[in-house]
Amino acid sequence: MANVALMGHVKNAVTIDDLKRMAHRRLPKFVIGYAEQGAGNGACATGNVDAFEGYNLVPRALAGQEPVDTSIQIFGRRYAQPFGISAVGVSGLYRRGADTLLAEAAREANIPFILSGSGAASIETVAKVAPDHTWYQLYPAKQARITNDFIDRAGNAGVEVLVITVDYPEPNRSEVAQRTGVSVGRGPTLRTFPSLAWNVAQHPGWLLDFIASGGTPELESWRNYAPKGAKPAEIFKVFNENWCGAFGWDEIERIRAVWPGKLVIKGILSAEDVPRAVAAGADAVTISNHGGNKLDRAIPSLQALAKICSEQRAAHDVLLFFDGGIRRGTDVLTAMAVGASFCFLGRSTLYGVAAGGAAGARRALEIMSEETRYALAMIGCRRAADICRDFLA
Secondary structure, three states: OOOHHHHOOHHHOOOHHHHHHHHHHHOOHHHHHHHHHOOOOOHHHHHHHHHHHHOOEOOOOOOOOOOOEOOEEEOOEEEOOOEEEOOOOOHHHOOOOHHHHHHHHHHHHOOOEEEOOOOOOOHHHHHHHOOOOEEEEEOOEOOHHHHHHHHHHHHHOOOOEEEEEOOOOOOOOOHHHHHHOOEOOOEOOOOOHHHHHHHHHOOHHHHHHHHHOOOOOOOHHHHHHOOOOOOHHHHHHHHHHHEOOOOOHHHHHHHHHHOOOEEEEEEEOOOOHHHHHHHOOOOEEEEOOHHHOOOOOOOOHHHHHHHHHHHOHHHOOOEEEEEOOOOOHHHHHHHHHHOOOEEEEOHHHHHHHHHHHHHHHHHHHHHHHHHHHHHHHHHOOOEHHHOOHHHEO
16 A cells, blocks of 8 residues: 555654554454444444534634634643543553553643543553543442442542543443454453464564553453452453443432532433433533444434534533544534534544554644644634634535
8 A cells, every 4th residue: 555654653644544544454353343343333433423524614714813722721721622532441452551651642732531441551550640631431330339439549549520421321232242252351362362363463563562461451440349369351350240331310419429520421412411411410511422332323423412502502501522533623623613612532542542652642642733723724713712603514
């Protein structure tokens, strides 16, 4: 293939799609397939990206010569960009130490990083890497004492923003995992590895990294609740056994009562759920379908955002965050013009760190930052905070 980005270092990547192709070259099919397809036949993951094609930006001429300001103030802190890095579970399978690498890149770029409740690194580890930029995504446990302990650990580590993901009532059902026989949480087993040996052998960089990291990534934050000396697969089993997705609004209210910081409810797609989240104590709501990873016929995040903004935004003073399908700076601006206060990137930065580690994570953020600044200048909007529906066709 002639594309220079495929033949060289991540520094040669021009777009997020370049990093995506590089990540595909490095990762075995059962790994990248799980990340790409999402739920069912992949329609929702694809729909998130395609939804942006339904919008165009309208440039305003003669906007003046003052420098473009991409910064946004959220929860009393000014971030350099109108986007942050979203939570990605078991990210260590894509690149050893991915959580800390992404957190470090976020700190350097002055944007927030959300550590997944099923992340490989612990809350304490990531908070040390990016003490002022780490948010924590909480998966409530079946036992309230474990949930409360996570809340205490996040607070003690200096985390100021807690994100509760609410769109995961049933254990994940991945057709990729069912076809390959490989669970992303456990990685290849002695039983499944032989059938995948040829594909894995074609990706020696990933294989060496996988071996060097000790094999299946460990869910460090869950080690405290597993038997002493438990192996990664055993810790993951503890996570599965204690994870509780089917909780109700009463659990949100209970967590709100014990968490002193900012609270974000992530995974809202219905306009009717926004006021309920506000009533339960949310400081912000993230419009998200979990990257298309849970239901293949779920409404694309951007369509849900548009509907929610038209029906509920005027009546409820709440920050609306957005997550789903962003691959370009113009996508960030489109989501904000529709009504988002701030955006989060999932796969875009995952491609970067998977393709090139720390350098890849930084390059992904550089690309998104450059594209966002350029797009703002081109549409005649000097401040990211000023973008509104007037800039949409």
